[in-house]
Amino acid sequence: MGFKLLKKDNQARLGVLDTPSGPVETPSYVVVATDGHIRTLEPGDIPKTKTQIAICNTYHLWRSLGENGLNDFTGLHDFMEWEGLIMTDSGGFQVFSLGVARETGVGKIVTEEGEKYRPENNLVRVTDSGVYFMENGEEIYLDAELSIRIQDQLGSDIILAFDEPSSPLHDYDYTKKAMERTHAWAERSLEAKISDQKIYGIIQGGHFEDLRRESAKFIGSLPFDGFAVGGSFGSSFGGQKNDTFQELNWVNPLLPEEKPRHLLGIGRIEDIFEAVERGIDTMDCVIPTREARHGGIWSQGGRLDILKGLYQDDESPLIEGCECPTCGEEGTTKSKLHNLFKAKDFDAARKATIHNVFFFNNLMFQIRESIRNSNFTQFKKNYLHV
């Protein structure tokens, strides 16, 4: 695949992803557009956010389009009215999000809260051949071959192998089993590939060092165009917060240097720096878009909760010096956005989303510049005040 590694600054990488949708410089943030829309945005808004890559979801699009819809589908670029680089997630994550995540109330990242075990919430049954999703009392079957076929019909630039993410709550034996299934499904996904879309393999193995290394070696040895690190992150049961990226320490050195690496579903500000520092090229996360809908405005200063009452009459700029369209051209004030949210005006979430997505993309731009100037470590230090 057209991936060129331009420069390394310690382990941080500056690169170019070349696809039919044009070259994209990395490290780059991947904006989540699960059902083919960046929530709250109109197609015309996307260019305003400096978005380079979006990720859509196979499971959600498959369920909403149906077989007929898929057969008539003219491709995600048409659908999104956007020419940028598009990835699709394989639906593997829904094995987790609709399965154990619902069963135990646990997120992707473990917190200190005890789990509330509710087996009846689990909508997923996993077998070696594939996965059964419970939908309105009926079981829907998805496996590697079908996921790849759907992703082909969706027409994304980069597709992902079908996998079974491990839950932070799973023990060693189950995590190993899920990893082995993921490995088998990776080979089947490669086998099933139809067109010349680029395909990434997914590394699992939870928070167990030997499993992570085994997975990185195995998946890394297969002829994928790139790799994605998925599954459970986090300190595992009351451990240290800084264990979070240990898995990347184990995995990244074992992956082929000349191929791109994606980090699945992780992407707060600090996470971005930690991941890039360990050699991650792209990462996707819901944080900028979801938090925008909930009134969370991001800036270098952290998160601003625009819903707070003290902003009701605050006529100062949303974020001082920000060049995003919301802050810049529109000159949105704290008071203005606060009151739009309070009035439940749909434009509130849209303005916030444009700001957040622009901010994250712009941060990636700054990170690329710092790597180009061999200054990443210092940039990180200054940025995070550490």
Add this chain to the structure above:
RNA sequence: GUGCCUGUAGCUUAGUGGUAAAGCGCUGCUCUGUGGCAGCAGUGAGGUGGGUUCGAUUCCCAUCAGGCACC
């Protein structure tokens, strides 16, 4: 001036002769391969003065305020 109605949390409203409920607001927390604008947890009240009663936000009287109608 007379008659009627209404006065419960910051707002809009429940309910009851015996620990006053809800929505919104406000405060705090949460959000990591997305539940379309969320979730969780808090905060906070019967206009005023009397009376009846073991006990009144609830019944009675007065007073004040607002609304409506009439002269």
